[in-house]
Amino acid sequence: MDKTLDKTAEEAAKQEKISLLTGAAGGIGREIARLLDREGYRQILVDLNEEKLNSVASELSIAPHCIVSNITxxxxxxxxxxxxxxxxxxxDVxxxxxxxxxxxxxxxxHYDEIDREYSVNYRAxxxxxxxxxxxxxxxxxxxxxxxxxxxxILPLKEAPGYCGSKFGVRGFMLAQNIALRRHGxxxxxxxxxxxxxxxxxxEALHGGSLLNFVSDPLKxxxxxxAVVRAIKKRKMEIAVPTSEGYLCKFLGFFPGVIPAVLPFVERIADRNRLNYIKRKGLA
Known part of the structure; x- marks a missing residue:
């Protein structure tokens, strides 16, 4: 009888969906954790900020395993x-x-700033x-x-290091998508x-890219x-919103056009940035 119970518990553990999320204490991480919780995942949440990490954990119906760690x-x-x-x-995820x-x-x-940006965004x-x-x-x-x-996908002149790390991520992920398919x-x-x-x-206050404010920011x-959709639909790439993804990829084919249109776009974006600061009460 005990062996049967042990076997049942073991099988149940194998059926449990396990996910690991880095940056779990931030705004995006919190929302990802909430949605994966609704999907029934037992989560490992990783972040450097213990207080915020515990706050996220307290909101979940399935008790997560929290790890406070410097992932660099x-x-x-x-x-x-x-x-x-x-x-x-x-x-599983x-x-x-x-x-x-x-x-x-x-x-x-400072070199420490450059290294941290690259280490978190790419090396981790x-x-x-x-x-x-x-x-x-x-x-x-x-x-x-x-x-x-x-x-x-599209360069941001105010953030060359950030773009370099994110361009690198795209190449790495596309290569791994091809390499790992045969392994399921x-x-x-x-x-x-x-x-x-x-x-x-x-960024709005301290010199981030004006292109962040061409349209209203996402929630x-x-x-x-999009993360949940990528998991369920097995998508290679998802741009949010889709329309801006197509535009960025199109401009990527014609990089010489970008400097010509940028001043016009930035004038619009700067007005939006000022409105964003006012709306958020940041000034």
């Missing part, structure tokens, strides 16, 4: 993988959501996938979703326009919905 250190990423394997034995952007002009930035994605791809290969299944940016692993990338988060508020939940 590859040793910490390896430790996270060890914890996941020890506690759950598998991982990996969401690389953590991201940062610096507003200091590139040629004035590689490190998490290096650790968890073997896990998913053994399962013959899995889904990996990375939050990039339309700045990974789906690799997806989300390319949102500007998102109404504290990071955008900081974090819209990005979270």
């Amino acid at each position: 250190d590859v040793r910490n990423v390896a430790s996270i993988r060890e914890q996941v394997q020890s506690r759950f034995g598998r991982l 990996l969401v690389n959501n953590a991201g940062v952007i610096m507003t200091t002009p590139f040629d004035e930035a 994605v590689l490190h998490f996938m290096r650790e968890f791809i073997p896990v998913m290969k053994r399962q013959r299944s899995g889904s990996i979703v990375t939050i990039s940016s339309l700045g990974g 692993i789906t690799v997806s990338t989300i390319y949102p326009t500007a998102i109404d988060t504290p990071m955008l508020e900081h 974090p939940v819209q990005v979270a919905q």
